[in-house]
Amino acid sequence: MVAHISGTTLADNLREKLVTAIIDGEIPQGTKISETALASRYGVSRGPLREAIRGLEGLRLVQRRPHAGVRVISLDCAELREIFTIREALEGMAARLACENMLDEDICSLDELLRLHESEVYGSDGELYFKQQDDLDFHLRVLQGSGNIRLYKLMGEDLYQLILMYRRQSRLCPARATLALDEHKRIFDAIQARDGELAEILMRRHIQGAYLTLQHCIGENT
Amino acid sequence: MVAHISGTTLADNLREKLVTAIIDGEIPQGTKISETALASRYGVSRGPLREAIRGLEGLRLVQRRPHAGVRVISLDCAELREIFTIREALEGMAARLACENMLDEDICSLDELLRLHESEVYGSDGELYFKQQDDLDFHLRVLQGSGNIRLYKLMGEDLYQLILMYRRQSRLCPARATLALDEHKRIFDAIQARDGELAEILMRRHIQGAYLTLQHCIGENT
């Protein structure tokens, strides 16, 4: 009983599954992917599988050498730094743009989101995973508010996959919930005041801070 | 007599060919791509072709609807603006990073490149096309000098394809050669002085200026 979701394709479904499998570490970093093995595992032929892998290649989740197979990328600290640097540039710009382009109603909605986050942080205090989702939500909202669709897709669909991969696979210790929320609020204030310059600076600092704690965390764990 | 370049693959070759075909406008914007037609045209089966198309999809050069075919994206002004905004953020960051990470010998090499460009600009004065290649060279050098490999690939391999597509397909009129060269030189000075803050600002202004002239040009031609 194959669950054929209409309007989609085996290769597309498979790509999504593989993305989450890699992000969750189900397929470990550095693993060489065997086409035949994966194909039989997911019950598809090698055709769709190969197309799905081409998609992963576009996301730079795997590296491919012709005639020699693909392997899942392995995340080292240098690459984490690279990704966060790119993120700093892009999300800083997104914050700046959001000041110009975000609709008043979207700003109100973002305000509500922050209040929700606040209640969660100060309400119960064992919500590490939730915190991550909240953080993601806020950043995605800002990206969306920038009005730059390509920017939104580039960050939200491509780079965030890698960041999630880091977060999931390095059991991390973000005692940063209240601090991050506070920074979010100040970024929001800048957006509400339509102060693009300030919003960009604050966002960049926020991401730098996130990187430092994450790096510190990894340094302790490895 | 098929020219099988060893160490590569039909799908990869085909992807490159299709990229240049799209960039050069050989396959017009908005065209619906027929798999069978393209496959027979390039003398390959539909398998490699489909994989190549997956690659194009990753570059966002084509859009795909399941079971309904892919079509080449069509470039409008809004998207041009989006791309240049992203470029501004990323290359600004690249310039900042280059100040920290660029080796002295690479800086010397960049200096030589600029002198070469200067001689070309003031030597013969009918070199519009050359100017574009020079501009590209400079920016790629800075990106490479940032030391951020992912940033370099993201701009150099992905986004620049789209920018080239604009440049090629809108017969443009860059009487900006000397101005751009001057800006390049000032950016170089900042890099040489290891002044990241200034280099980022100058690079961002430079790209904003390039966008304005390009936009102005398109506005006149359409």
Add this chain to the structure above:
DNA sequence: CGCCTCAGAATTGTCGACAATGTTACTCAA
């Protein structure tokens, strides 16, 4: 003991055929 050579095996790349879906054009009734 180390290194090179060279089959054999395993894996990747390519192809043609079949199945599933979307599109189009025609018929017929309101």
Add this chain to the structure above:
DNA sequence: TTGAGTAACATTGTCGACAATTCTGAGGCG
């Protein structure tokens, strides 16, 4: 005349088999 319904067609998606290339390891030579 126009609109819905439907049947034929065209296109995309999937599969299994074959070809080409790389990897592995056993054997021999220095």
